[in-house]
Amino acid sequence: MPRGNCRGQGWWHGKFQGCGYRLTAGREAILDILSKSEGHLSAEDIYIKVHSKYPNVGLTTIYRTLDVLSNLGMVSKLDFGDRRARYELAEGPKGERHHHHLVCTNCNKVVDYTDFIDEEVELLQETEKGLGAKYNFKITNHIIQFYGLCDKCSGKK
Amino acid sequence: MPRGNCRGQGWWHGKFQGCGYRLTAGREAILDILSKSEGHLSAEDIYIKVHSKYPNVGLTTIYRTLDVLSNLGMVSKLDFGDRRARYELAEGPKGERHHHHLVCTNCNKVVDYTDFIDEEVELLQETEKGLGAKYNFKITNHIIQFYGLCDKCSGKK
DNA sequence: CTCCTTAATGGAAATGGTTTCCATTAACAA
DNA sequence: TTGTTAATGGAAACCATTTCCATTAAGGAG
Ligand SMILES: [Mn+2]
Ligand SMILES: [Mn+2]
Ligand SMILES: [Zn+2]
Ligand SMILES: [Zn+2]
Numbered sequence: 001m002p003r004g005n006c007r008g009q010g011w012w013h014g015k016f017q018g019c020g021y022r023l024t025a026g027r028e029a030i031l032d033i034l035s036k037s038e039g040h041l042s043a044e045d046i047y048i049k050v051h052s053k054y055p056n057v058g059l060t061t062i063y064r065t066l067d068v069l070s071n072l073g074m075v076s077k078l079d080f081g082d083r084r085a086r087y088e089l090a091e092g093p094k095g096e097r098h099h100h101h102l103v104c105t106n107c108n109k110v111v112d113y114t115d116f117i118d119e120e121v122e123l124l125q126e127t128e129k130g131l132g133a134k135y136n137f138k139i140t141n142h143i144i145q146f147y148g149l150c151d152k153c154s155g156k157k
Numbered sequence: 158m159p160r161g162n163c164r165g166q167g168w169w170h171g172k173f174q175g176c177g178y179r180l181t182a183g184r185e186a187i188l189d190i191l192s193k194s195e196g197h198l199s200a201e202d203i204y205i206k207v208h209s210k211y212p213n214v215g216l217t218t219i220y221r222t223l224d225v226l227s228n229l230g231m232v233s234k235l236d237f238g239d240r241r242a243r244y245e246l247a248e249g250p251k252g253e254r255h256h257h258h259l260v261c262t263n264c265n266k267v268v269d270y271t272d273f274i275d276e277e278v279e280l281l282q283e284t285e286k287g288l289g290a291k292y293n294f295k296i297t298n299h300i301i302q303f304y305g306l307c308d309k310c311s312g313k314k
Numbered sequence: 315c316t317c318c319t320t321a322a323t324g325g326a327a328a329t330g331g332t333t334t335c336c337a338t339t340a341a342c343a344a
Numbered sequence: 345t346t347g348t349t350a351a352t353g354g355a356a357a358c359c360a361t362t363t364c365c366a367t368t369a370a371g372g373a374g
Contacts (some may be wrong), residue, residue, distance in 0.1 A: 022341045022350060036319060067191055079236045111292050115282050123280050127273050135268050136308035137259055145300045151293035156349040179321060179370045215324040241360060
């Protein structure tokens with residue numbers, strides 16, 4: 001049962017089975033939806049989409065699968081302060097999708113940003129290395145979110 | 158009703174009343190506990206501590222007050238993935254407490270770190286400025302968390 | 315200091331996202 | 345094809361947080 005840390009290798013059919021997970025219809029459906037969707041989907045959002053195509057996939061499986069995918073590092077679980085978890089595909093084979101978030105604390109609008117990241121990434125890598133060494137942590141990922149008021153909401157005073 | 162953005166001025170007796178909030182025993186009790194405690198307390202943690210000293214403060218008030226304090230920027234609401242919010246005093250008058258977090262995804266251990274922050278802060282300020290300008294956001298704060306395995310948990314393979 | 319408006323409170327009940335349970339199904343290795 | 349056991353789905357449980365509402369008490373006006 002090689003169920004441990006299976007991050008950072010090939011891509012998903014292989015990645016999945018290579019980690020000892022079975023490749024089921026439900027799991028494929030979820031990955032499929034996730035890769036075709038933009039934005040930050042809740043478990044129920046995903047359930048609805050998946051369910052319309054594969055009516056015999058239950059909500060429980062959505063949660064379980066998202067949990068697996070998240071542990072595998074294939075999906076990021078996000079918290080924007082509305083009281084439900086949100087998910088997005090973490091990265092494709094080449095890390096295309098990695099980005100950070102800008103969240104409006106008033107209307108919950110969320111902006112993905114990928115610019116400004118270059119210097120960030122550099123610093124983050126150093127920081128990760130430094131922190132990892134100092135605190136003996138094996139760091140696998142990070143979350144960076146900026147909070148504030150979007151243009152619309154800051155107008156309202 | 159000057160109930161809007163009341164961040165970043167004096168310190169709390171004044172800050173509170175200056176924003177149109179009434180200064181109640183419950184609120185003082187909560188701030189008192191928070192300033193005397195280390196670590197990342199859940200609403201219930203706080204409730205228990207407050208309640209032992211002021212038995213007539215209800216859990217609902219804890220939640221309401223934490224929400225107010227959080228909106229005022231006096232308290233940070235944190236999410237470490239166990240399914241309850243955690244709170245800590247955001248900063249004293251001089252910003253002493255500001256720090257970021259290192260979270261073990263296995264045992265939920267959380268490390269506060271304040272070193273490595275200097276360069277971070279610099280970059281963050283630039284990033285905040287840049288993002289604010291580009292997306293017309295009025296950024297008020299940020300969250301940075303690194304996730305990984307702590308020394309103990311990475312040993313277990 | 316007293317009155318008055320209305321913010322704040324607390325306790326109980328409701329909410330709702332997520333997890334748990336368990337009997338059933340199906341991946342996939344042999 | 346068969347056997348082992350991971351995966352599933354539906355219903356029920358969970359439980360942190362919110363909502364409701366009748367009651368209390370800040371704190372400004374006078
Ligand atoms: Mn995103
Ligand atoms: Mn902390
Ligand atoms: Zn907004
Ligand atoms: Zn750990």
